[in-house]
Amino acid sequence: MRPPPPNALVNKIVALTLCLLVFSGTLGLGAVWVRQEIFSTANRSNVLESKIADVERRLDEVDAGVAIALNPATLLRCNETMRLGLVAPKEVQVVRLPGSPELRLRERHNQEIFSDSAARLSGANTGKFRLVLASNP
């Protein structure tokens, strides 16, 4: 049996070193890629944070605008400038009803519906059903 050539070991070391370099290069590139991802994600979230802050600022602005528009003094001014003639009711104009007005209105509405249906059912225009048997053409 022949002994192995003396440089074979060195060749193996060189090959392994090259492999190691490729591997570590890949790792390095991977690390760079990960860092790049972190970078872009951080930037995206930063942009989103700024957008949220911007939206909140605008909401505050809108809220303030709405509050100014709904201020009683502003509404009264609108009433005057638009000549709406809206005034608070006086006790003499108020008729107080017992019970819930919503229920009362619903009851009246239902009565109207049912009395209307009943009238239509009993009237001349009431639809007539025709019995059709399977044997008929």
Place this chain on the structure above:
Amino acid sequence: MSKGFASNIRMTLLAACVLSCFVGVGVRLVFLHVVDRDDLLKFVNKARRQIVVEHARRGAIFDTKGDLLATSRSFVMVGVDPEMMHPEDQRQWPELARLLNIPANDLAAILEKSMTTGRQALINTLSLPGEKRVRWVKLADEVDEDAYDRITRLKVRGIYGARTYKRIYPGGELAAHVLGYVNKEGVAVSGTEHHLDIYLKGEDGWIESEKDGARRELAQFRSREVPVQDGNDVVLTIDSVIQHMVENELKTIADNFHPHFATIIVSEPQTGRILAMGNYPSYNLNEFEKAPLDAQRNNAVTDIVEPGSVFKIVAAGAALDLDLVTPASVFDCGETSIVYKNRPLKLPKEDEPFQLLSVAEIVAHSSNRGAAQLAMLMGEERFYEYACKYGFGRPTKYQLGGEVRGILEEPKNWDGLTITRMPMGHSIAATPLQVHMAMSAVANGGTLLRPLILKEIRDTRGNVVRTFPPEKREQVLRPSTAAVLARLLHGVVTEGTAKGFDIPGFDLAGKTGTTQKIIDGKYVTNRHVSSFVGFFPASRPEVVISVIVDDASEAKGIAYGRTVAAPSFKHLAEQLIQYLDITPVMTPTPGVLALNGGVR
């Protein structure tokens, strides 16, 4: 046999090269990390590291129905960095001027001057290291977000904005004394803003990170981050609509009577919640810097007045509560003096002559001598004890602070006449809120409550973090006594000093007060504190209203509580009946309607 590439010389050379590279890198690293470390760190820190402070948004203040009373709004302070300006951007200047609301010529002048001085400063800095560079020239203070967006779209180089929050009060004057304000330095000065600053202000956050050459944050290099905590929102018991009614009424009083000050308070007797608290003079919170200090005072808690005849509820209530009298008990109110503790005491004057009056009539007609006799019946100690129970002479524990305790001397310090004068509301001083809460106690079955102006505190997500339930302070009268006294106070508007001010079906109960003012240590006959304090409906009180007017000018003579304060009370009551949907305690019969001339 071939040795391939790996000859000894080549291998040695390769190894030497690799080694020298490593050594080179190592040496450089040693220089960077050890030798030059301090200098480099300083440079990097200065050039790249930054700490950005994120300012907390101050919480908002709402009324009881969720309407906004105070909020923070962001504005942008726009400026220019002269070193970054480019002459080719000049064509954008007119549009920039329009957006900044500055005349185009003025803006051009500012920018040209900035450019020249900025460059000169830069040259000076290069030649003289001590010179300061000019990097910021302010152009406009309060640019809104939309305008700033359009400015950034112009892409004028060197134009920057710095965001600032400004406090906005949408109601202007509405509830000015209750809300208080935050001054230009961001310091909460008075009212809710000051007293609840700890809840409202929040906590600033900060971010430690790095920035790029264009000063943009490099978010991936954030090393430490303390999140910002926005302030909590405060909800008051104030109802803006009722507050507006009150302030309108105060304007009417001011126009008609030109008083020194006037206060109106509206509250719920069962909870002590204040629905409105207004003062004249007032001021616009958005222009607080223009308001004199006198107008900024919440007179309802900071000023004291002699309560006058309203204080007769103490003598009458105490005498009834101690079962010393009944509403039908009769006193001779025609007497000018009376023997008390074996000493004749001169009784106070009456506005009109009376003879025999029952307790009910004493209250209805506001007899000074009758009230004095009621107090003498129970003696100084017990009368003083009841005055204390009603809350006089001690703070009401008003939640926003700043209140004074009033003046109520102990009996040992009274002179001989005090027992005859105090029952009519002299020799004592109280804040309008103390007077109001005393009447509230009568309306609340004899229980004195703490006045509540804070409803709840909410965090930024709207969760309630603190509530303020009703707080009992004292049982002043038995509920039965309070009910009797309420009935007697109803007599004031049906047959007494405020006759004609009743609203049929709603049983108004109240007490007028007209007190001479003390000027230079003496009571004067031409200056008065006029008041009307009461509640309705008498049998199931839903609202307590106090109208107190200091030093009203009445052209027709004395500024009586009946002529100055009672009309405002009635007008407010009529509005509140509709707004709060208070139902009448009894429907007027056609006979009653006919007696009232058809007026319900």
